[in-house]
Amino acid sequence: MKKIIVALSLSVFWVACNDNNNANQEQKKDEVKEQEVKKDFKADFDILNAMPDPIEIVDLVKSTGIDYDNSLLNKPENTEKYNSEHKMALNMGVYTVDLGYTNLHNKTQDAIKYLDATKKMTNGLKVSQFFDFEKIKSITQEGKDLNQLITTTGIGLDKMRQGLEDEKRGEAITLIVAGGWLEAVYLATQVAEKADRKELKEKIADQKIVITELIKMFEANKTTSKHLTEIYEDFKKINDAFTNIAVKNEEGKEVQVQMSKEDFNKLNQTIKEVRNKIIS
Amino acid sequence: MKKFLFISLIFALLPFFTFAQKDKETKKRAEVECNANEHLNKCVESLRPQGYRFLKSYKLEGNASKPLEYEYTLSKGTTYFISLQHNPDVKLKVILYNEDGREEASNYNKKLDKYYPSVEIRCQRTGVYKITFSQESKTDFCAASVLGFKR
Numbered sequence: 001m002k003k004i005i006v007a008l009s010l011s012v013f014w015v016a017c018n019d020n021n022n023a024n025q026e027q028k029k030d031e032v033k034e035q036e037v038k039k040d041f042k043a044d045f046d047i048l049n050a051m052p053d054p055i056e057i058v059d060l061v062k063s064t065g066i067d068y069d070n071s072l073l074n075k076p077e078n079t080e081k082y083n084s085e086h087k088m089a090l091n092m093g094v095y096t097v098d099l100g101y102t103n104l105h106n107k108t109q110d111a112i113k114y115l116d117a118t119k120k121m122t123n124g125l126k127v128s129q130f131f132d133f134e135k136i137k138s139i140t141q142e143g144k145d146l147n148q149l150i151t152t153t154g155i156g157l158d159k160m161r162q163g164l165e166d167e168k169r170g171e172a173i174t175l176i177v178a179g180g181w182l183e184a185v186y187l188a189t190q191v192a193e194k195a196d197r198k199e200l201k202e203k204i205a206d207q208k209i210v211i212t213e214l215i216k217m218f219e220a221n222k223t224t225s226k227h228l229t230e231i232y233e234d235f236k237k238i239n240d241a242f243t244n245i246a247v248k249n250e251e252g253k254e255v256q257v258q259m260s261k262e263d264f265n266k267l268n269q270t271i272k273e274v275r276n277k278i279i280s
Numbered sequence: 281m282k283k284f285l286f287i288s289l290i291f292a293l294l295p296f297f298t299f300a301q302k303d304k305e306t307k308k309r310a311e312v313e314c315n316a317n318e319h320l321n322k323c324v325e326s327l328r329p330q331g332y333r334f335l336k337s338y339k340l341e342g343n344a345s346k347p348l349e350y351e352y353t354l355s356k357g358t359t360y361f362i363s364l365q366h367n368p369d370v371k372l373k374v375i376l377y378n379e380d381g382r383e384e385a386s387n388y389n390k391k392l393d394k395y396y397p398s399v400e401i402r403c404q405r406t407g408v409y410k411i412t413f414s415q416e417s418k419t420d421f422c423a424a425s426v427l428g429f430k431r
Contacts, residue, residue: 046351049336049350049351049352050350050351050352050353050408051353052352052353052354052355053335053336055333055335056335056355056358056429059333059429059431060431063431147327147328147331147333150333150334151324151327151333151334154333154334154335155324155334155337158336158337199357202356202357203355206355206356206406209353209406209407209408210353247406249356249404249405249406255356
């Protein structure tokens with residue numbers, strides 16, 4: 001009897017230890033796999049989360065009073081061209097900004113098209129589960145509550161960003177953020193050509209803060225793949241175009257935007273070229 | 281022999297006590313996690329009457345000893361609104377620090393020793409700001425916050 005009790009106790013002890021060893025081995029395998037994934041693209045999620053939402057720029061563009069112009073936007077039909085993940089991610093960013101632009105101008109028909117384009121990109125990237133597209137479409141069609149529309153879309157984008165972070169899809173989230181930022185600045189520079197508004201020029205000049213961070217992230221990953229090398233080189237051109245541009249904000253003094261006509265034209269042209277390449 | 285049996289029995293039963301403790305912790309974590317979405321929905325609703333547009337949400341599940349920190353780029357000329365929702369027994373403080381580390385705004389009024397459910401800031405200078413959330417009482421907390429903006 002005593003021998004049986006000893007044997008039983010030791011057996012239970014052995015099983016518990018063995019399970020723990022197996023769990024440790026599985027954990028190590030997962031860690032190695034995780035590290036392999038992390039080596040592919042180094043994303044700084046803290047910096048990505050600190051990036052301003054492009055809706056702020058689009059809201060300012062709307063406030064200038066310049067007429068809505070859908071020829072500025074990336075055609076929804078262009079979704080057919082985007083078959084690779086990096087193209088889908090960049091243009092997911094582009095289309096969400098275009099969607100915001102159409103919504104803020106209450107252009108329901110266009111908004112539905114851009115919602116469909118955005119949805120196609122989310123399907124391709126496998127992130128559609130973060131959005132309630134039916135609800136967004138319904139609010140868009142009703143055309144009554146703009147704030148609820150922007151909030152519902154914004155919550156979806158927020159959840160998507162968190163979801164991509166949880167799945168450690170750093171490249172996808174970085175490209176979505178980059179594409180969205182580029183489209184917003186593109187719209188701002190196109191409108192700034194027509195509307196001589198100090199606030200808009202200041203907002204454009206302020207984007208130096210954002211491009212400085214984006215270029216660091218792309219530089220850290222430029223050798224990861226051919227497309228990332230290209231994206232880095234394109235965004236570097238934009239970064240270089242910001243060289244002479246600055247906003248001087250001293251306490252007690254009026255803000256001074258340092259951006260000559262030549263600087264603005266160079267920036268405008270560079271942004272247009274890079275943006276058109278991304279949507280092509 | 282009796283000593284040997286006793287020691288063996290303790291080792292045999294040890295894993296079961298550990299699992300029971302882990303179960304307790306998991307259950308407690310689940311209870312803390314489950315209300316964050318509810319708090320978030322209330323935060324989003326609070327943007328409406330003030331005319332703010334949604335920017336970002338924060339699900340706050342924290343430890344009393346360590347504040348939660350986030351960064352966001354605020355733009356000059358824009359007014360921002362940080363809304364908070366949490367369980368009644370929580371004293372949640374939010375502080376906004378500028379790039380120089382100076383406190384720009386908080387929901388806590390030191391003179392009145394009062395915690396407000398939101399804080400509004402008109403940004404005077406574009407830059408990367410730090411938003412910290414901390415709990416004044418000694419328990420872990422579950423809360424949510426939303427950042428909104430208007431021009």
